[in-house]
Amino acid sequence: MSTILEGLYYAESHEYVKVEGDFGYIGITDYAQHELGNVVYVDMPDVDDEVTAGEDFGAVESVKAASDLISPVSGTVVEVNEALNDNPELVNSDPYANWIIKVQLSDPSEVEALMNAEAYKAAIGE
Amino acid sequence: MENKRTCLYDKHMALGALISPFGGFDMPIQYTGIVDEHNAVRQACGIFDVSHMGEVLVTGAESEKFVNCIFTNDIAGAPDGKIFYGMMCHPTGGVVDDLLVYKMEAERFFLVINASNIDKDVAWIMEHAKNFDVTVENQSEKYGEVAVQGPKTEEIVERILGLHCSDLAFYTCKEIECEGETIIISRTGYTGEDGFEIYASHAFTNKVWDKLVESGEVKPCGLGCRDTLRFEVGLPLYGDELTDDITPLEAGLGMFAKLDKDFIGRDALAAQKAEGLKRKIVGIELKDKAIPRHGYEVEADGKVIGVVTTGYNSISTGKSVCMAMLDIEYTKLDTEVAVRIRKKVFPGVVTKKRFYDKNYKK
Numbered sequence: 001m002s003t004i005l006e007g008l009y010y011a012e013s014h015e016y017v018k019v020e021g022d023f024g025y026i027g028i029t030d031y032a033q034h035e036l037g038n039v040v041y042v043d044m045p046d047v048d049d050e051v052t053a054g055e056d057f058g059a060v061e062s063v064k065a066a067s068d069l070i071s072p073v074s075g076t077v078v079e080v081n082e083a084l085n086d087n088p089e090l091v092n093s094d095p096y097a098n099w100i101i102k103v104q105l106s107d108p109s110e111v112e113a114l115m116n117a118e119a120y121k122a123a124i125g126e
Numbered sequence: 127m128e129n130k131r132t133c134l135y136d137k138h139m140a141l142g143a144l145i146s147p148f149g150g151f152d153m154p155i156q157y158t159g160i161v162d163e164h165n166a167v168r169q170a171c172g173i174f175d176v177s178h179m180g181e182v183l184v185t186g187a188e189s190e191k192f193v194n195c196i197f198t199n200d201i202a203g204a205p206d207g208k209i210f211y212g213m214m215c216h217p218t219g220g221v222v223d224d225l226l227v228y229k230m231e232a233e234r235f236f237l238v239i240n241a242s243n244i245d246k247d248v249a250w251i252m253e254h255a256k257n258f259d260v261t262v263e264n265q266s267e268k269y270g271e272v273a274v275q276g277p278k279t280e281e282i283v284e285r286i287l288g289l290h291c292s293d294l295a296f297y298t299c300k301e302i303e304c305e306g307e308t309i310i311i312s313r314t315g316y317t318g319e320d321g322f323e324i325y326a327s328h329a330f331t332n333k334v335w336d337k338l339v340e341s342g343e344v345k346p347c348g349l350g351c352r353d354t355l356r357f358e359v360g361l362p363l364y365g366d367e368l369t370d371d372i373t374p375l376e377a378g379l380g381m382f383a384k385l386d387k388d389f390i391g392r393d394a395l396a397a398q399k400a401e402g403l404k405r406k407i408v409g410i411e412l413k414d415k416a417i418p419r420h421g422y423e424v425e426a427d428g429k430v431i432g433v434v435t436t437g438y439n440s441i442s443t444g445k446s447v448c449m450a451m452l453d454i455e456y457t458k459l460d461t462e463v464a465v466r467i468r469k470k471v472f473p474g475v476v477t478k479k480r481f482y483d484k485n486y487k488k
Contacts, residue, residue, distance in 0.1 A: 037159055
């Protein structure tokens with residue numbers, strides 16, 4: 001059974017966004033990290049890069065495969081989780097505490113197109 | 127077409143394995159995780175279901191002559207029980223498949239081929255056998271096969287399975303009468319560690335699996351770590367480092383192609399050697415941890431100079447490394463090249479294609 005947190009917004013491609021004011025913290029869900037297996041590298045954008053809802057902004061790599069990261073929202077990257085450079089496995093141990101990028105949201109209403117916890121739970125069949 | 131299943135399929139399902147298609151079979155990729163399975167083989171002992179591999183038996187008065195005609199390595203006059211690694215080549219020098227040839231006795235040879243190539247290989251072997259006094263039999267469905275690999279394997283196989291194997295030298299085999307059947311055990315593998323491969327009936331293969339797994343001393347290992355293990359020690363995988371269009375010389379396997387004897391493809395390889403290679407597989411070590419993967423382009427001097435054949439973040443060394451087929455002028459050690467990974471280009475240097483030392487018992 002995957003951990004799904006209330007209050008977050010979820011994308012079909014298994015990223016979440018946690019909104020705090022004008023900012024969103026984007027990471028991958030517990031379901032996604034489990035499906036990927038041992039994460040060995042997280043390819044992150046640079047601060048000040050623009051991300052667009054529905055477009056890739058990096059990748060999470062397990063031993064076996066690279067998986068694109070699709071941004072659930074649009075905005076400007078204000079921070080990347082530097083800890084993942086040295087310890088990418090943090091994404092496995094707690095994917096919600098270990099978000100990947102923090103963005104300044106350009107259109108906060110975009111989250112309305114995403115799933116809530118209940119809908120995401122149904123989407124992954126749990 | 128539905129994928130085939132090996133005789134151990136139910137064991138994999140019971141263990142909760144992640145199953146994926148490979149070479150026409152539904153195979154276990156991992157059970158608990160690629161990293162801990164990989165480490166179990168490097169440090170202790172793991173068991174792999176490799177029943178998908180194909181087996182072809184060649185018998186008859188001209189069997190040695192025939193096998194030597196289709197096989198790049200030289201088996202002439204070998205002692206019984208000796209095993210050879212080599213390839214079957216097209217007349218162009220491209221590789222039909224890489225395989226092991228087991229010399230069981232004077233007129234009996236056991237060929238072990240890749241699952242994905244069974245149909246192609248059997249047709250190839252049959253076609254060329256027409257002019258020889260030999261019998262060719264595809265025994266792939268008859269045999270189950272497990273590979274037991276890792277530094278503790280010899281002791282475990284002797285104690286838990288009761289099979290005497292410490293007398294086997296590297297790349298030799300023997301037949302053992304066991305529970306009313308004849309099994310084959312060889313000191314071979316595809317991990318860079320010491321270990322054995324056991325060919326037997328489906329029923330016996332299941333017993334071997336159960337005894338070893340239930341002992342708690344042998345970890346079930348999937349094809350995921352089989353690939354990371356073979357990769358780290360520079361062993362090729364057909365489909366990545368070897369194809370119908372890549373020659374043994376380009377793959378760096380010239381030592382297994384004996385140009386001083388005749389075999390199909392020999393003249394093409396001799397000509398390629400005389401002219402000099404235009405491309406070759408080398409290792410590349412990246413400075414960053416980004417992972418170069420099969421099919422990614424390699425660049426230098428502002429142009430594409432090759433392609434990655436296999437790449438990983440090496441579990442044993444932590445470095446991001448790959449094997450890649452590069453234009454020959456970029457294959458010298460320490461040449462600076464770069465791999466394009468998604469939108470970025472990551473710098474690296476050419477290295478040997480062995481990233482971790484083999485730990486064979488010879």
